[in-house]
Amino acid sequence: MKNELEKEMTEVGHAFRTGERAPVSGIYEYVGHITLPGCNPNSNDRKVTLTAGEFFPPHRGCGKGVIWRLFKISTN
Numbered sequence: 327m328k329n330e331l332e333k334e335m336t337e338v339g340h341a342f343r344t345g346e347r348a349p350v351s352g353i354y355e356y357v358g359h360i361t362l363p364g365c366n367p368n369s370n371d372r373k374v375t376l377t378a379g380e381f382f383p384p385h386r387g388c389g390k391g392v393i394w395r396l397f398k399i400s401t402n
């Protein structure tokens with residue numbers, strides 16, 4: 327029941343941090359580094375596809391924690 331509730335409350339635009347778990351499967355987009363100043367990710371590093379329950383990754387380029395925003399919820 328708890329997971330269902332979290333799923334319903336998760337909407338496009340919600341932000342998450344490296345190390346948290348993805349509440350829903352979908353595409354997440356890069357927002358910024360948690361510790362500033364951060365580097366500037368290239369376009370390949372600005373989107374990540376995750377399955378519900380997976381951890382948000384750090385920025386691949388520098389390995390530091392970043393903020394991700396739910397961009398598109400996967401329908402399957």
Ligand SMILES: [Zn+2]
Pocket residue numbers: 359364365366367385387388389390
């Ligand atoms: Zn970086």
